[in-house]
Amino acid sequence: MRVITQHQLGGPEVLTIVDAPEPRPLPTEVLVRVRAIGLNPLEARLRAGEFPLMGPPPFVLGWDISGVVEDAPQTWRFRPGDEVFGMPLFPRAANAYAEVVAAPALHLARKPASLSYVEAAALPIxxxxxxxxxxxxxxxxxxxxxxxxxxxxxxxxxxxxxxxxxxxxxxxxxxxxxxxxxxxxxxxxxxxxxxxxxxxxxxxxxxxxxxxxxxxxxxxxxxxxxxxxxxxxxxxxxxxxxxxxxxxxxxxxxVAVDPDPVGLRGLVALVEQGRLRVHVQETFPFARVADAHRLLDGGHLRGKLVLTL
Known part of the structure; x- marks a missing residue:
């Protein structure tokens, strides 16, 4: 699979796409084939080394994802083919700038039919x-x-x-x-x-x-x-x-946000009632992550930026 990583701290140019083995889900985890990745200003600050949440490079950024469950070997919460979204493991590394992510099932929710993958990836954090x-x-x-x-x-x-x-x-x-x-x-x-x-x-x-x-x-x-x-x-x-x-x-x-299945289900309910929507200012293909981060660095966004796969 492709993964966006960085081997040094710095500007958007340090983000590099490499090949990596797919993760293996642990018990209670699922393997998600990612369709979209929400970007957050925090990730630009981590990339630049403004604080050491991720430790020294190399590391893989990202938490907000939407996609399709590909494997769910030891959990009753989801089955292969389920459309899901969430914010796994935050603030620990979720390695979400990737084509495939292993995530705790409890940190995900079923994607509402009324949300596109792009919108769903923009919502969790x-x-x-x-x-x-x-x-x-x-x-x-x-x-x-x-x-x-x-x-x-x-x-x-x-x-x-x-x-x-x-x-x-x-x-x-x-x-x-x-x-x-x-x-x-x-x-x-x-x-x-x-x-x-x-x-x-x-x-x-x-x-x-x-x-x-x-x-x-x-x-x-x-x-x-x-x-x-x-x-x-x-x-x-x-x-x-x-x-x-x-x-x-x-x-x-x-408030230091953390994974919250109750809150995630509450957000889903509001979406399904037509009382909540998320605005995506712009989407970028996976390969243009550096361009997306340049826009993140500029601030003053309307809503969110999202990578698509």
Whole structure:
């Protein structure tokens, strides 16, 4: 099979396609013939060596996959021919930039018929991040006011839809060029962060979801109601920030996404109800992974990028 690997840290040019033996599934695992691979900004940072989650090269990036079960020797969950998608093993290496992946059956779900392989591969990491932030940690409920920072991004555009499905009033920050985009996913209010300071534009928010980083999480303290809750996907390991929120009588949570069959099934249910869709800005053939990573490096994406096989 073909695998995308890298033998050194650096720019997109370090990504190389090589031949490798197919993996063998362990008990409770399945072998998936991959049809599409979702790309995430985290993978560009790992490729460049910004932090050592993967250890030193060589390694194979990737987690988001969709495809067809080819072998399921010791699990009752799937059979050969089943169409599946998921985010296996995160944050351990899943070696998903490959034509074939061995994955724990528990980390996969059946692909909804209404989702293409491309759309299904785009959903797991961003969908589960939003689910674990808004459902599991924040417990968003009917009538809550939710502020999603970065509503035009991968996590952001899914989080808008999930918060709406939970009955919330959704406010989001996005550039002027993305206003129509985020309104199309259900945002009730849009704050153009390039022209307006969000701390002056909104008050009495129940839940803030931070997908941006920098000083966004700290500044969000000013917009929360008493007892409000910040969930951050980018500053989860900042004890000083957590202490400031606690001292102000607010709740602080960091979400580090992990494989979650319950959340994955919840996302599938919303897709099947027509209440959730994932936007793919562009697809690239497997051989053009370097071009896809150049676009990842540029940031400011609308939704997701996906490799196709």
């Amino acid at each position: 961003v969908g589960l991040t939003a689910w674990q932030a808004l459902v599991d940690l924040a417990g968003v409920a009917e009538g809550d006011r939710v502020l999603v920072h970065g509503g035009g991004g991968g996590v952001g555009h899914v989080a808008i839809q999930l918060a709406k499905a939970l009955g919330a009033h959704v406010i989001t920050t996005a550039g002027a060029g993305k206003r129509a985009f985020v309104e199309g996913f259900g945002a009730d209010e849009v704050i153009d962060y390039t022209a307006v300071d969000f701390t002056r534009a909104v008050r009495d928010v129940d839940v803030v979801l931070d997908t941006i980083g920098g000083d966004t999480a700290e500044r969000s303290l000013a917009v929360l109601r008493p007892g409000g809750h910040l969930v951050t996907a980018v500053a989860e390991d900042d004890p000083g920030l957590a202490a400031r929120y606690e001292a102000a009588g607010m709740r602080f949570s960091g």
